[in-house]
Amino acid sequence: MSETIEQKCLAKGVKLTDQRRVIAQVMSKSSDHPDVDELYNRVSKIDPKISIATVYRTVKLFEESGILAKHEFKGGKARYEELNEGHHDHLIDVKTGEIIEFIDEEIENLQKKVAEKYGYKLVDHKLELYGIKKK
Amino acid sequence: MSETIEQKCLAKGVKLTDQRRVIAQVMSKSSDHPDVDELYNRVSKIDPKISIATVYRTVKLFEESGILAKHEFKGGKARYEELNEGHHDHLIDVKTGEIIEFIDEEIENLQKKVAEKYGYKLVDHKLELYGIKKK
DNA sequence: GTAGATGCAAAGTATTTGCGACAAG
DNA sequence: CTTGTCGCAAATACTTTGCATCTAC
DSSP states (O other), X not given: OOOOHHHHHHHHTOOOOHHHHHHHHHHHHOOSOOBHHHHHHHHHHHOTTOOHHHHHHXXXXXXXXXXXXXXXXXXXXXXXXXXXXXOOEEEEETTTOOEEXXXXXXXXXXXXXXXXXXXXXXXXXXXXXXXXXXX | OOOOHHHHHHHHTXXXXXXXXXXXXXXXXXXXXXXXXXXXXXXXXXXXXXXXXXXXXXXXXXXXTTSEEEEOOTTSOXXXXXXXXXXXXXXXXXXXXXXXEEOOHHHHHHHHHHHHHTTEEEXXXXXXXXXXXXX
């Protein structure tokens, strides 16, 4: 495991409060991609006094600090995950909603090439695959 | 040019009303990717009596009928474009918001391969590149 | 001590919906 | 005719914000 979220906050000069610590810990433990509501539920079990406004403010702050990644998958609410070294994309099961993380260097390179072709420097991208499980 | 939106409606058994005809024509003429508000503005210039609720209902209906594609680019409202034969993805200029459409067969194939690898049949995907124009 | 964080409730956006009037097939 | 559509305004869902209070550094 690389740095904890708390360490990242220190490194980036993000002030640590009790609320932020709780939110950070819950996100670290979450291997799925919770939306704000779900995150708020989990956080509330640890400290019921934390308000949903703080959860919204904190995920936004963490996202801007490069600590969390925000995803807006099809037709739903925004969902978050901890951002670690290895970049990855998502394969979403359209039946169950299950999410599989994957990495494909070849696709990454091709994306860069496409951007170059049009005279752009690639600064970000979003790749989501939607599939049905084969029997 | 392939079929018009009106022809597609007939083909798919979607009832044609004056309002839908206007919305269809405006979308056909739009080479950008307007959001509902912008579409409503354009539509209102032709027939000011059309309500925004109808615009919302119509784009949703057209999307479900495979006539329009809905995009949810980063942090904004949903945007729409006419869906024609050739599938394409989008390269978005993060400075200006300009959108370039592109096709890359190689990436398409690799996506299918990734899904296969995890035992999935690819039914849909979303690929968005965000870039900065090089000088 | 001070700048910034929190909780609360109210305000914003974007989108959907119930309902009576109306129009397409 | 009958089923589905429209316009309107109210409702919903998600997210942000003003303000007074509190807390980390």
